[in-house]
Amino acid sequence: TIEPPLPTGLSISSPDCVISGTPIALLPPTTYTVTALSAAGMSKANLSLSVVASAPMVTYPSHTTSRMMQQISITPVTLYDNGSPITNCTVSPALLTGLTLDPLTCVVSGATPDYLLYRLYTVTVTNAIGSSQRTFSLSVAAPPLASLERVRSLFLLERSLQFLTPEVNLLPPVQQAQLSLRVSLLISPPV
Numbered sequence: 001t002i003e004p005p006l007p008t009g010l011s012i013s014s015p016d017c018v019i020s021g022t023p024i025a026l027l028p029p030t031t032y033t034v035t036a037l038s039a040a041g042m043s044k045a046n047l048s049l050s051v052v053a054s055a056p057m058v059t060y061p062s063h064t065t066s067r068m069m070q071q072i073s074i075t076p077v078t079l080y081d082n083g084s085p086i087t088n089c090t091v092s093p094a095l096l097t098g099l100t101l102d103p104l105t106c107v108v109s110g111a112t113p114d115y116l117l118y119r120l121y122t123v124t125v126t127n128a129i130g131s132s133q134r135t136f137s138l139s140v141a142a143p144p145l146a147s148l149e150r151v152r153s154l155f156l157l158e159r160s161l162q163f164l165t166p167e168v169n170l171l172p173p174v175q176q177a178q179l180s181l182r183v184s185l186l187i188s189p190p191v
């Protein structure tokens with residue numbers, strides 16, 4: 001047995017009196033008395049135990065796959081401050097255009113126009129005690145072919161309208177109104 005009770009997350013096993021577990025709160029130095037009973041009698045021993053803050057810890061899903069211009073959110077699987085508030089999260093190499101890393105939650109988010117076959121990133125999380133690093137990988141695929149065709153169609157339509165714009169001013173007012181009506185109907189992208 002042990003007196004006073006161990007902090008939450010720690011336990012003592014019987015009959016070998018091994019203390020194990022992961023404490024969830026800081027603990028100043030505290031004296032504990034361990035009592036062991038056997039056929040030969042009883043024995044007591046005092047020990048001092050403390051739980052101190054340590055460097056934070058972060059883990060991520062090992063790999064994330066997304067598409068260009070699709071919203072990405074890579075949330076840490078675990079993020080522990082280990083008794084001292086997180087002061088900063090950084091990433092190396094730099095994230096793709098449109099993606100950001102929240103400096104306190106270590107969440108990667110955003111949408112990127114960039115294609116990326118595969119890249120390994122290292123996130124460093126820091127608190128007043130120290131820092132630790134963890135990696136994750138990212139792949140960003142091109143949009144589906146249908147989306148590319150829609151973008152191409154809208155680009156060609158926009159180019160055509162730019163080409164027609166100077167000619168509109170040369171038409172009589174009645175024909176300008178008719179042409180404007182036709183153009184506005186063409187602007188709606190196909191569904």
